[in-house]
Amino acid sequence: MIIATKQLTEAEGRDFSALTISYKAPLYDTGIASPDGSRRPFSGEPEDIAGAIRTFAAIGVHELIFDCRGHRLRFRSWP
Numbered sequence: 001m002i003i004a005t006k007q008l009t010e011a012e013g014r015d016f017s018a019l020t021i022s023y024k025a026p027l028y029d030t031g032i033a034s035p036d037g038s039r040r041p042f043s044g045e046p047e048d049i050a051g052a053i054r055t056f057a058a059i060g061v062h063e064l065i066f067d068c069r070g071h072r073l074r075f076r077s078w079p
Contacts (some may be wrong), residue, residue, distance in 0.1 A: 002060045022063040023056060042066070 009016040027043045041052045
């Protein structure tokens, strides 16, 4: 996706380096299996998550937006 964006930007005579690339990274409940059974990106142990962040930075992502997902939310009852 980033390579295609770079190619399209350059084809229009625009400066790709002037773009800020953001990625919405869903954080799934660990109880929700991925469709193919593999570990989802931005999941696992802290070092696994840090590794995903480094990988996305290396391919040109400047900002990550973490979106927490799960089957249900538990709310604390307020007095």
